[in-house]
Structures are given as structure tokens and as C-alpha cells.
Amino acid sequence: MRNSNNKxxxxxxxxxxxxxxxxxxxxxxxxxxxxxxxxxxxxIIPLAGIVLGTVDGLIATLxxxxxxxxxxxxxxxxxGGLGVILGATGGFIISFPLMPLFAGLGExxxxxxxxxxxxxxxxxxxxxxxxxxxxVVGTLWFAGIYLGAINGENILAGFTACVLPFIPTAIxxxxxxxxxxxxxxxxxxxxxxxxxx
Numbered sequence: 001m002r003n004s005n006n007k008x009x010x011x012x013x014x015x016x017x018x019x020x021x022x023x024x025x026x027x028x029x030x031x032x033x034x035x036x037x038x039x040x041x042x043x044i045i046p047l048a049g050i051v052l053g054t055v056d057g058l059i060a061t062l063x064x065x066x067x068x069x070x071x072x073x074x075x076x077x078x079x080g081g082l083g084v085i086l087g088a089t090g091g092f093i094i095s096f097p098l099m100p101l102f103a104g105l106g107e108x109x110x111x112x113x114x115x116x117x118x119x120x121x122x123x124x125x126x127x128x129x130x131x132x133x134x135x136v137v138g139t140l141w142f143a144g145i146y147l148g149a150i151n152g153e154n155i156l157a158g159f160t161a162c163v164l165p166f167i168p169t170a171i172x173x174x175x176x177x178x179x180x181x182x183x184x185x186x187x188x189x190x191x192x193x194x195x196x197x
Contacts, residue, residue: 049100050181057100091141
């Protein structure tokens with residue numbers, strides 16, 4: 001009976017996180033002094049991996065991507081469909097699942113140590129790897145699809161347009177995601193609402 005309840009709770013949490021990602025994707029970015037707004041989408045996505053664990057966080061994000069691919073308007077600006085995936089920013093979207101995957105792995109590996117310091121080192125390594133891979137795939141996709149070829153010049157142009165302005169906000173999101181994710185997970189565990197992750 002307990003396993004059955006855990007399965008139902010897991011499905012509910014996956015659905016909730018998928019819905020939250022869909023909603024947050026429509027919110028405008030938070031203005032920052034540097035001029036580049038901080039969007040909350042890439043804050044919530046790795047959070048799913050921390051709170052739900054690697055598998056469930058990955059599933060929640062894959063569901064979001066699949067909902068958008070079949071045409072539901074869940075991507076930024078109420079857009080959806082294969083046209084968005086095949087567009088300039090498609091690489092960022094298709095690599096979103098890497099973010100909860102590595103965030104969850106980092107958190108899980110961190111729990112195997114008795115050191116709080118090593119726990120957070122592992123967690124933040126996972127968050128950073130996920131974010132970097134998202135940028136790498138997104139930049140290569142931008143260079144190949146939008147600029148026409150994956151070569152040094154186009155990769156540099158892609159990096160300048162898609163990565164460089166967002167590095168400060170990416171660092172802020174990684175730090176916030178770790179702090180908020182751990183706090184949410186601890187609270188849910190204390191309440192007996194997250195026994196499996």
C-alpha cells in the first residue's frame with residue numbers, strides 16, 4: 001500500500017513540476033542592472049532534479065518539452081510546435097532535460113557523504129554541468145541551424161549572442177537553485193511528503 005501511495009505521489013509531483021515549468025516559461029524576465037533579464041525557466045528546471053530526484057525531475061522536464069513539441073503553447077511567449085524546436089533556440093529547449101538530470105545526480109552523490117561541504121560541492125557541480133551543457137548544445141544548435149554551419153566563427157557568434165550576456169544571471173540561478181531546492185526538499189521530507197527522492 002505504501003509503495004502504491006509513493007507512486008501516486010510521484011506522478012502528482014511530476015505533473016505539478018511540469019505545470020510549474022509551463023507557467024514559469026511565460027513569465028517575463030526579472031530586470032537586472034546589466035540589462036539582461038533573468039528568466040525563471042532555467043531556475044525551475046534544475047530545481048525539479050533536486051527536489052524530485054534524477055529520474056522524476058528528468059521526466060517532468062521531458063514532459064514539458066514533449067508538450068511543446070506537439071504544439072501546446074508552453075514554450076516562451078506562448079509558443080509551441082516543431083517549428084520552435086527547429087528554430088534558433090531549439091538546442092536550448094531540447095537540452096533542458098540535462099539540467100535536472102545532472103542537478104539530481106549531484107544532489108544524490110552529495111547525500112552519500114557525511115560532509116555538508118562535500119554535499120554542496122557535489123550539488124553545485126551537478127548544477128553547473130547541467131547549465132554548461134545546456135549552453136553548449138544551445139550554442140552549437142544556434143550556430144548550425146540559425147547561422148548555417150558549425151564552425152569557429154559561428155560558434156563564437158553564438159557564444160556572444162546566446163551565452164556571454166547570460167553568464168551573470170546563470171551564476172545567480174545556480175546559487176539560488178541550490179539553496180531553494182535543498183530547502184524545499186528538506187521541508188517536504190520533514191512533512192513526510194517526499195519519502196522516495
